[in-house]
Amino acid sequence: MYSSSSFAYHLLLLLLSKSATNSVSAVEFPKPTPWPLQFHSILFVNYSGSLSIIDLWYDWPNGRNFNIIQDQLGQLLYDLEWNNGTSFVYTRDSTEKCRTSQLEVGILRPNWLDGAVYLGQQQVDGFLCNVWQKIDFIWYYEDVVTTRPVHWVFYTGRSIHVMTFEVGAVLEDIEWQAPIYCFEKARSHLKVDVWNPQPQGLKGI
Structure with missing residues (x-):
């Protein structure tokens, strides 16, 4: 038979074991920080050696997102998206192209x-980041200290590095207006239906 002291000892071990199990099950993994309602960011993009810079303006309260895309030694494209699903991709030069x-x-x-599924921590671009994967579509890296996005990679291999991240920055309303020639498809010389640019923002994967 157990002595009272032996019984108390085993009871203590049982309680400690149960407490440890509960502590492990209660651990919560970090969750990605929601994007600010409005921000401005400069992004460096590498897609199999094809390089570009994206000037990103995100404006959720007004239902709009703007990617100004400069391909390396290439054409400057304006990729304007609205929350109703309308999208314009255009130039602002003499070619007056728009899709x-x-x-x-x-x-x-x-x-x-x-x-998104938490994958742990990883050093990226000199920052210790929490890493998540979203349905085999994107891998997202967020700075552990500031919770700012640092990097993300699409399943296609397109890699985006966040160079600046200005919370609360807003682009002037006049800059969100697509050019008039985007609304004049009847002008045959625009060829808006056959021009097929390849934007490289979040939707251009």
């Missing part, structure tokens, strides 16, 4: 990373 489209979805929601 319009109507998508089934609008711009990314601030919490678009909800449900």
Whole structure:
């Protein structure tokens, strides 16, 4: 038979074991920080050696997202997206090129990373980052200290490095207006239906 002291000892071990199990099960993995409602960011993009810079303006309250894309030694493109699914990709030079489209979805929601799977921590671009994977579509890296996005990689291999991240920055309303020639498809010399630029923002994967 157990002595009272032996019984108390084993009871203590049982309680400690149960407490440790509960502590492990109660551990919560970090969750990605929702995007600010408005921000401005400069992004460096590498897609199999094809380089570009994206000047990104995100404006959720006004339902709009703007990617100004400069390919290396290439054409400057303006990729304007609205939350009603309307999208314009155009130039602002003498070529007056524009392509319009109507998508089934609008711009990314601030919490678009909800449900992403936490993969742990990794050093990226000199920052210690928490890493998440979203349905085999994107790998997202966020600075552990500041919770700012640092890097993300699409399943296609397109790699985006966040160079600046200005929370609350807003682009003037006049800059969000697509050129008049985007609305004049009847002008045959524009050839808006055959021009097929390849934007490289979040939707251009």
